[in-house]
Amino acid sequence: MGAETILSAASTLALGLMCVAFFLTAWRVIRGPTLPDRIVALDMLVAIAIGFIAVIAIRTGFNLYIDIAIALGLVGFLATVAFARFVLSHGMSEDGEDPALVPDRPQRGKGRRKGRAR
Amino acid sequence: MLDLVLALIVAVMLVAGGIFVFLAALGIVRLPDVYTRMHAASKAGTVGSGLMLFAAGIHSLDIAIFMRAFAGFVFFVLTAPVGAHLLARAAHKAGYRLARVSTVDEMRDSERRDAKKR
Amino acid sequence: MRPAVIVALFALVWLAVSGSFTIPNLLLGLAAGALSLWLIRGHIQLDGRRVRPLKVLSLVLLFIKELALSAWKVAVLVASPKMALKPGIFAFPLTVDRDFEITLLANLITLTPGTLSVDVSEDRKVLYVHAIDCSDPAAARRDIANGFEKKIMEAFR
Known part of the structure; x- marks a missing residue:
């Protein structure tokens, strides 16, 4: 087993894992239910994108990608800060479901979140 | 031989990073409210993509690029808590409450005390 | 510096x-x-106060260790089929008083397993911390006071 094979297998595995992570996080962005939830998920999407870029940099051997990842990290942080300020100035959005007001089912496995569907 | 060891290290970091990112995304989906989701995104997510960036730096075998990747890693690790803190503060001030399972909220208690005094 | x-x-x-x-x-x-x-x-406040490099280094090492540990803890918690959650926000009375030290402490707390700093009170005496396991706030307070806060005081005083 050569070094190339190991690297290729590991990067494929990492790409697969991140693909799943990307879809899970995207589901949270769409689902909400509140604005801060979506912001946290968007922040996470930036982190996943940075991971993607790093893996692509390893696969292609094109090291300029690392600079792109750093730039994306900067932009992502600024976006989070801007969003936080927006939440602070805008207050609670009226369409947001408040988790404390919606009755939660007792903590028992999967059906827990179903009570919150609109 | 050195090639193989290096490839192994990079591969392990990639897979570990992928697993951390995946678990962070899973946490964003599974945890009950925005504050607990932030735990997943700001810790596991940052460590995951940071590990991948680090792996890309090691893989390049170039001290300048490695230092750049390392600087990016440090930057992520330093900004993630700041972003999470800003967002948590904004969400709490805007009035998003903790999930039902929460035990105490001494911050809201003190805000109420202040409101009564005025 | x-x-x-x-x-x-x-x-x-x-x-x-x-x-x-x-x-x-x-x-x-x-x-x-x-x-x-x-x-x-x-x-920023520029003052000529001394910084002890060795203690700063030990703080950095502690930082890295706690970061790895906290990522691991969150990952394990999320991966376990039945999440035992008792989240909550508790108040932590601050002993450090300079802005820089409070920032550092808040960042370190965020990277400790299961805790995330939310806000500082306006008089800078209380730090509000969200914990994923807040069943025993007194113990959490004690841990922070004896761990990070002490280290910060050693490094920058």
């Missing part, structure tokens, strides 16, 4: 990141460091 030391540190980081160790690049780094320090001059 004195401004000259900070500018020298900035220049060192610049050299490392740009990757070319030449005299013109060093001068450029010094200029960039001085410029960036000048840009944020109004927001």
Whole structure:
């Protein structure tokens, strides 16, 4: 087993894992239910994108990608800060479901979140 | 031989990073409210993509690029808590409450005390 | 720290990141460091207080250890089929009083397993911390006071 094979297998595995992570996080962005939830998920999407870029940099051997990842990290942080300020100035959005007001089912496995569907 | 060891290290970091990112995304989906989701995104997510960036730096075998990747890693690790803190503060001030399972909220208690005094 | 030391540190980081160790690049780094320090001059307190490098190093090591540990703990919690959650926000009375130290403590707390700092009260005496396992706030308070806060006091006082 050569070094190339190991690297290729590991990067494929990492790409697969991140693909799943990307879809899970995207589901949270769409689902909400509140604005801060979506912001946290968007922040996470930036982190996943940075991971993607790093893996692509390893696969292609094109090291300029690392600079792109750093730039994306900067932009992502600024976006989070801007969003936080927006939440602070805008207050609670009226369409947001408040988790404390919606009755939660007792903590028992999967059906827990179903009570919150609109 | 050195090639193989290096490839192994990079591969392990990639897979570990992928697993951390995946678990962070899973946490964003599974945890009950925005504050607990932030735990997943700001810790596991940052460590995951940071590990991948680090792996890309090691893989390049170039001290300048490695230092750049390392600087990016440090930057992520330093900004993630700041972003999470800003967002948590904004969400709490805007009035998003903790999930039902929460035990105490001494911050809201003190805000109420202040409101009564005025 | 004195401004000259900070500018020298900035220049060192610049050299490392740009990757070319030449005299013109060093001068450029010094200029960039001085410029960036000048840009944020109004927001930082520059004082000649001593910093103990060894203690700072031990703080950095603690930081890395806690980061790895906290990522691991969150990952394990999320991966376990039945999440035992008892989240909550507790108040932590601060002993450190300088802005810089409070920032550092808040960041360290965020990276501790299961805790995330949310806000500082307006008189800077109380730090509000969100914990994923808040069944025993008193123990959590004790841990922070004896761990990070003590280390910060040792490194920067």
